[in-house]
Amino acid sequence: MQKLSMDQLNRVDIESFKELEKTPITIVLDNVRSMHNVGSAFRTADGFAIEQIILCGITATPPHREIEKTALGATQSVQWTHYKETTDAVQALKEQGYKILAIEQAEGSVSLEQFEISENDKYAFVFGNEVHGVDEEVIEQVDGCIEIPQFGTKHSFNVSVTIGIVLWDILKKIKF
Numbered sequence: 001m002q003k004l005s006m007d008q009l010n011r012v013d014i015e016s017f018k019e020l021e022k023t024p025i026t027i028v029l030d031n032v033r034s035m036h037n038v039g040s041a042f043r044t045a046d047g048f049a050i051e052q053i054i055l056c057g058i059t060a061t062p063p064h065r066e067i068e069k070t071a072l073g074a075t076q077s078v079q080w081t082h083y084k085e086t087t088d089a090v091q092a093l094k095e096q097g098y099k100i101l102a103i104e105q106a107e108g109s110v111s112l113e114q115f116e117i118s119e120n121d122k123y124a125f126v127f128g129n130e131v132h133g134v135d136e137e138v139i140e141q142v143d144g145c146i147e148i149p150q151f152g153t154k155h156s157f158n159v160s161v162t163i164g165i166v167l168w169d170i171l172k173k174i175k176f
Contacts, residue, residue: 017077022051023171026098026124030086030134031057032159037130039070040160046074048167053078054093054124056086070160086126090141093124100142102126102134103166105156109145112166117173125166127159 012020027045032038038060045053055061061082062068062075083089090100099121117123126142128134133156139145148157148165157165 014073014077017046017049018079020049022049023174024122025050025167025170026093026122027053027163027167028086028089028093028100028124028126029053029055029059029159030126030138031129031132032059032127033130034159035060035064035066036070037158037160039067039072039074041127041163042067042071042074042078042080044160044164044167045078048171050078050167051122053080054089055080055082056089057084086135086138087141090124090126090138094141096122098122098124100124100126102128102139102142102145103148103162104128104134104139104145105147106139106145109147112146112148112169115146115169115173117170123170125170127163127166130159 027041027050029038029041038055041053059082060067062071062080067075093100099118101123103125126134126138146166148162150157156162
């Protein structure tokens with residue numbers, strides 16, 4: 001076994017990536033305070049060819065050196081916007097026909113492995129603050145909540161890990 005070189009990976013350049021058909025998923029970051037988590041969200045969104053990221057509230061926006069440490073240039077390839085209020089972002093997405101789901105431990109949440117994708121829907125997934133999770137006002141607006149099963153002593157995963165877990169599971173359901 002031998003590691004593949006960059007040439008062997010045959011990745012597209014940024015301009016070609018922007019022209020590719022994207023997975024109809026939007027990531028919404030609700031007051032995520034760590035710029036490293038923001039950068040990781042960009043890098044994951046690029047890796048899975050996600051449609052866009054919406055940064056809300058105190059969530060930092062590119063360009064910023066601390067975001068780039070983990071984004072590694074993905075802020076150039078992934079479309080993004082910023083809203084002062086997450087509730088405004090959610091309302092705008094609803095008006096555009098998105099089904100909106102918060103990733104949160106909530107009453108009535110659906111376990112990730114049991115969540116079923118509807119082929120014709122566009123989805124927006126809301127990921128919350130590292131300490132407080134998704135804001136309660138946002139929870140009141142969403143179409144539902146998805147929860148990742150956990151078996152250890154901690155109550156949650158890091159938001160960047162959560163984004164990777166959720167997107168991989170959703171992509172498996174959409175594409176495979």
